[in-house]
Structure formats: structure tokens, C-alpha cells
Amino acid sequence: MSLVEGFSVTHRRYVPYSHAHYGGNLVDGAYGLGMFGDVATELCIRTDGDEGLFAGYDNVKFVAPLKAGDMVEATATLTRIGTRSRGVAFELRVVCRATPDKGASAAEVLTEPIIATTATGTVVVP
Numbered sequence: 001m002s003l004v005e006g007f008s009v010t011h012r013r014y015v016p017y018s019h020a021h022y023g024g025n026l027v028d029g030a031y032g033l034g035m036f037g038d039v040a041t042e043l044c045i046r047t048d049g050d051e052g053l054f055a056g057y058d059n060v061k062f063v064a065p066l067k068a069g070d071m072v073e074a075t076a077t078l079t080r081i082g083t084r085s086r087g088v089a090f091e092l093r094v095v096c097r098a099t100p101d102k103g104a105s106a107a108e109v110l111t112e113p114i115i116a117t118t119a120t121g122t123v124v125v126p
Helices: 031-050
Strands: 008-014 020-022 053-063 071-081 085-098 107-124
Touching: 008 031, 020 053, 031 071, 031 085, 031 107, 071 107
Parallel strands: none
Antiparallel strands: 008 071, 053 107, 071 085, 085 107
8 A cells, every 4th residue: 555645546548429518529527527536446445445435526627628539547646644534636637639630530649738627635534
């Protein structure tokens, strides 16, 4: 186990076109929050040997659009260690983006990832 501030876990996932909810193939912000829940679960398992429970978000910011066809990565970083609670910082980055103007299945690796969503939250472990 790695119960130290700064420890982080990252998940990477393709955003399927079936998740497009708005015009322009935009995906709702809940998609990223779902990834934050998954990555927080792994963080708790690795730090405390238990899935833990997500108590809540303190701050969520949707700073750039998330689109169907994106390849994204969600990172959870341990920021605070309490007796039973853990502070966690989250970041969702777009690392590849579809380029449909170049072809139906065309995509590109972004030179610089686009930060789409950030958040802070608290998890509780037994």
C-alpha cells in the first residue's frame, strides 16, 4: 500500500460515440465524474486496501468540452490523509481527439493534453 500524499492513479478510456449527448458530438460532464469515481476506487484500494466510499465533491470545474471519439485519462491524486478520510484532486485530460474532417475514423494524438474537468473531493475508508 502507498499511503502518502502525492500518490496518484490514472485510468485511460476511449469515449464512444454512443455517449454523445449534445450537438457537435459533445458528451455530458457526468462521463468524467464517472471516471473520477472509478479512479478514486483504485486509489483507495492501493492506499488502504479497501474500495472506500466517495463522500462528495468540494469543487468541480468543466473547463473544456469532452467529445465522442476522444481518448481521455482521469487521474486521482491523494492530497490529504485524515484518520478515515482522504482528500483527492482529480483531473480529466483529453489526450487524443477525433478528426472527422480527415476521415470517418481519423484521429490525432494531441501535442498537449486538453484539461477538460477538474475536481476535488473526499473519500472515506474503514
